[in-house]
Amino acid sequence: MADGDTDIPKMSHPLELPEFKCGAMEGLEPYIASPDHQTALGFPGELVPDWKEKTIEKMGELAEKNRAFKVYLDICVKCGSCTDKCHYYLGTGDPKNMPVARQDLLRSVYRRYFTFAGKYFPWLVGARDLTEEILHEWYSYYHQCSECRRCSVFCPYGIDTAEITMAARDILAHVGIGMKYSNEIIGKVHQIGNNLGLPAKALGATLEDLEEDIEDETGVSVRIPLDVKGADILLITPSADFFAEPHIDGLLGYAKVFHEAGVSWTVSSYASEAANFGMFIGNYEQMRKISLRIRKAAQDLGVKRIVFGECGHAWRVAYSFLNTLAGPFDFLDQNYPVPQHILDFTWNEIEKGTLKFDKSKNDHYRMTYHDSCNVARATRIGDYPGSQFEIPRNVIRAVCNNYFDMPRETTHESTLCCGGGGGLLTDDLMDLRLKGSSPRMTALQQVTEEHGVTHMAASCAICKTQFSKVMPKFGYEMDSIVSVHQLVSNALILKGQDGYDDDNQDEDENTNNTDLGE
Amino acid sequence: MLGIIYALLFYVATLLLVVGLAFKIYTYARIPAPLKIPTTPAPITRFGVVLRMLREVVFFESLFKSNKWIWAFGWVFHMSMWLVLIRHIRYFTKDVWWWVEIAQPFGTYAGLAMILALGGLLARRFLVNRVRYISNPSDYLMLLLLIGIGVSGASMRFVAHTDIIAVKAYMLGLTRLQIGYLPADINLLAHLGLVALLMIIFPISKLLHAPGIFFSPTRNQVDNPREKRHLAPWAAKLEK
Ligand code: SF4
């Protein structure tokens, strides 16, 4: 069992090495999926009797289907370069949370059954016979990895532990040990269209309320259209944006930007979810099935473009995988990136000068920005490498007067995970989430000390939820985490709103932006 | 007799090395990468990827960013090894090529640097608890094997010379399928034996990192998933 020590480590700097605490997180297991949640996704309801053969068979199948899995299991030289790179290792001190040690849990079994050395000289290369205990060891430690890929950046061969984690989870689900949190959510998406299980009607009512909120605040009527056929842009955003704080304020930001840009857009009730937990459980077919909802929504609504709201792993699936899983998107307007990131859209508008800001509206914030792992290490936002770092910062600087970066070894491609990514955002893993967030929180505390930073922006739904949970434990208010588009929303002065000064704007701009033919 | 044993050893080792490596490379090339997973920021052109890969294999860029100690030992070891290998070409060509001649003085001292760097890597395995934790017996033995090759080789240069003219004649002979006379010096026999062993285990050990890095999707993929649709053959079947 995990050692029961739930203290958050005190770190003097974000990357401080912990003492070894062997077994500290041993046996920590998130709830196992019930038979219903398993079978709904086509997995066996419980551990199959021939789990041993099935596990080895699945492992062999993945080694045939996924080059990364095969190559990475073969070529690690145990150099140790990755050992101090994982936030869960830094936060827990459990050596099995060192990326290479995490890989070895599976590699040791792979070697036993698939390599010459492991078959004939197991003791020499640390090969192990598969046992049921090992399956549970996998279940435990492959759910202490947020698939953040920080280790991959620092490995001389780019070995990506996230690939091994995904494969391990996929294997486990195939022998009957699925994860409740992720599988339940995926089931909801297949059935209803979003992670929260929010039906179309409730979604419509929620969006109407939000429209009223904007009008009350600004005096301007801004639409958040739902299922509007023939709209130009389909917005796909994490469902938390419809429902949870602080996410909602980000959605208001997108709506205002679209309004000011004068484009027609819509949300879809059929594909009302950007998140794709199929990635977390490492299952191509599930990920594909979820992605195809987006394709269908785009076709049914007859849109020309797809824009994604702020979310980390969702953007990875959208940017890197959507074309593969649900493409080709030749029916969309090829003059725009398919899909496009909302920050790319907003930054373009800022550069065009269509948005008018009063930056002083954000003067009560002293900001920093948390690069979300998946955005930072698995995507671009704009059209050049590194735009995933620059564009969010450009947007924040355009709407805020006070911005400070956290230490460089904890940002950009070296960013530290929030601690809740990769399908770990569940209460049964709260201890791990707190410990895993401590390196990031320590980096934040540093800029608070040095520059009086009060708030952190993130462009990921999981980061936002995770931080609003853990920040109070580190001396921050839970609303110290904000969407980038919340800042945009705060500072944006709409046409017709008090304080909108026409002098600076082009008179002949398209102002005909609320008619969507309804 | 000795000459025949070592000849057989080298023929077998060469065969295993070449066939084994070819098979592994073919396997890696054949298995598809179903998704685009380059670690970003990544190059957006093929040429950019070639440069990224060059920086990785020539300068060990990622390792440099990560850990200066491992980088220093690892880089010195690998680069010295190349010089030493180049120096050894002279034993396989009748006339010594000019660029092998140039490398000759460096190659000698690179042998010493190589041994020292390997010692550093071995010391890390013992002394750093994180590295000790992830090390298997094979990881120590691999370093000892390389050190053994280095020390036995250097000993012929700096301590007890062998009849190098005869060795060259023997090696040249092997390349022409003629088995000649091999001096019975213990350091020479150890050196050649360990090298043959290294060749034999190359395709079934972590030494596969050498060809493997070129097949690492996080490093060899172009970051253009939106522009160009990437589809594995098995995934294409799902679309039918
Ligand atoms: S950095 Fe890469 S090669 Fe080195 S131990 Fe980690 S995974 Fe293995």
Ligand code: SF4
């Ligand atoms: S992917 Fe992230 S969470 Fe997983 S082992 Fe690597 S650094 Fe740790």
